[in-house]
Amino acid sequence: MNKKILVIDDEDDILDFVERVLKDAGFVVYKAKDAKQGLIVLQTEKIDLILLDIMLPEMDGWQVMQMLKSEERLKKIPVAMLTARVDAYDKIIGLKEGAVDYICKPFTADDLLKRINDIFLYIEKNNL
Template sequence: MAFHHSGGGNQDRDRALRPRRRGECVNERILVADDDQEIAELTRTILERAGYRVRCSSSAGEALSVILAELPDLLLLDVNMPEMDGWELLRLLKVEDATKQLPVVMFSIKMEVRDKVHALQEGAYDYITKPFSYNELLERVRRIFADLEVRR
């Protein structure tokens, strides 16, 4: 499973999964690209309950098609996928004018510092190791959108 609970047990999970209050609706579109359907659906559930619009793809090729059809505001991209891996998709996105500004967060079970540094060098906005907590995912996503808003 991709998610673990951080210290606070069910309270952390419940707080992370709590729907946003009225008036806190967000319009950000997030694409989750992960070949593990369980991880993708759990990620979708967490983010949708926080008010984000989420779409999932099960391969890098499918994710590329979705991105070219309707550019999301954020891509959560698994590193290890069949056929085209996440690194290859990231490189493709970063050389195209239409997609090079798309913030990409890499997902991986690899916890080595060199993997995280490699992701940043390749143009990823962030790198999250699996398993990750509900709260970690939400806080990182919220921080990314807050950072992007400040830059506008």
């Protein structure tokens, strides 16, 4: 069965690019422009990976991470930060909060796919 990935980002061009790249690679993709839309998807779909932007309207990515990790049903879903914030402090915070990866914008299609495939490979090898 194809892996389901939820992309939460408020930039349409990023959402469309990531969707195209991932769909072409065989993933099922759900898009959300903000945390509220993302949470609606999470109520109805079993998601295998979340790509989460930090800078979102209303609720930022850090708040979303904290909420995901506090809910039993959602806390095991791996989250990779997908963001333009490139300083080391943000990366440390993201990984400390439980992110499995920190993907900096801009990125290429090849880089995105490699990182996502590496995440799924790691999960599979470690029975997570």
